[in-house]
Amino acid sequence: MQSLDSCPPVFLDRKKKILEQLSVPNTEYTDASPKGSVDEGIRDLIDEINQSTGFVTTSSCAGRVSVFLEGRRVAETDGEDGQVAGVGGKGAGGTWLFVSHDPVPDDGDEDKDWSSTLGLEDSDAVQHVTGTVKERRLIHFKFEAMILHVLTASPEHAQLLLKCAFQAGFRESGALNIIPSGKDAATPMVAIRTMGLAFESLIGHQVDGHHLRLVSPEYLRTLISIANERFAENTKRIGRFQDAFREAVSTPAPRRNPEGEEWEDAAARRERKRAEGLRRKAELQKKREADGSVEDDIPVGVEGQEQTGLLIGL
Known part of the structure; x- marks a missing residue:
């Protein structure tokens, strides 16, 4: 793991509060996402x-x-309080008719009509629709890949997270608040996302309260099939991101040489060899000093008797 700055108090305080929310049962937890849960x-x-x-x-x-x-x-209403939807249709009464965070099971029925499942009515079956263009509201079919917002302790933490996201294919990821605000340290907010898997199609409109289908049942089946394919690719990218993040924040295992020993660079090897040489030299010096002290301790008389015995024998 690369060296990262310590966490500032403002980050630690906010993380503590968020984790306290996450510790409650799933049925009680809510976050800032539209669904409100993980x-x-x-x-x-x-x-x-x-x-x-x-x-x-x-x-x-x-x-x-x-x-x-x-x-x-x-x-x-004619007053200033009347709200209207912006570009894309959000706000002012916009709502989801169908949402799934998992692939949509097709039950193997290639002829299934998805209209009712998706909250739509067959326009041919609806009689006496008298709505005007003024009242018409469009209905969109959408697929969106994973999006994740992560508060980080420093720009260095944010950079590490973005690197993992880019490697995994979440190429539209980015960060906000990378510059310190006042006396507080910068705690960037990172968004992990990709637009490469997303797609959208108009499939109907609302007239007089009826959600009318404007496309064929075959077209709806095609959209469902494409969405399920995108779900599969999305799952692969999530896995790659998780693997990259795990590797980035973990302590790397030491490198090994062909003999299975821990790898060391040339400078470290020279220093180790030098230390080993000095240690062996000191050991040899101690051994010589010990041998010399033994010779000095031999009695003189014994040495003379040995010499005398040799002369007599000759």
Whole structure:
């Protein structure tokens, strides 16, 4: 793991509060995402991020397929309080008719009509629709990949997280608040996301309260099939991101040479060899000194007797 700055108090305080929320049962937990809870498909990823120093998730979505009715384009009242939907149809009464955070099971029925499942009515079956263009609101089919918001303890933490995201294919990821504000240290908010898997299609409109299908049942089946394929690719990218993050925050295992010993660079090897040489030299010196002290302790008389005995024998 690369060296990272310590966590500032403002980050630690906010992470503590978020983790306290996450510790409650899933049925009681809410976060800043539209769903208000953590999707089961990324629960392990969320836990792994939150257990790492310097990171905490603030909102998340594992990916979803949805059918969305956009908001009113014309205010219902003449006053300034009347709200209208912006570009894309959000706000002013916009709502989801169908949402799934998992692949949509097709039950193997290639002829299934998805209209009712997606909250739509067959326009041919609806009689006496008298709505005008003024009242018409469009209905969108959408697929969106995983999006994850992570509060980080420093720009260095944010950079590490973004590197993992880019490697995994979440190429539209980015960070905010990378510059310190006042006396507080910078605690960037990182968004992990990709637009490469997302797609959207108009499939209907609302007239006089009826959600009318404008496309064929075959077209709806095609959209469902494409969404399920995107779910599969989204799952692969989530796995790659989790693997990259785990590797980035873990202590790397020591490198090994062909003999299985811990690898060392040339400078470290020279220093080790030098230390070993000095140690062996000191050991030899001690041995010589010990041998010399033994010779000095031999009695003189004994040496003379040995010499005398040799002369007599000759």
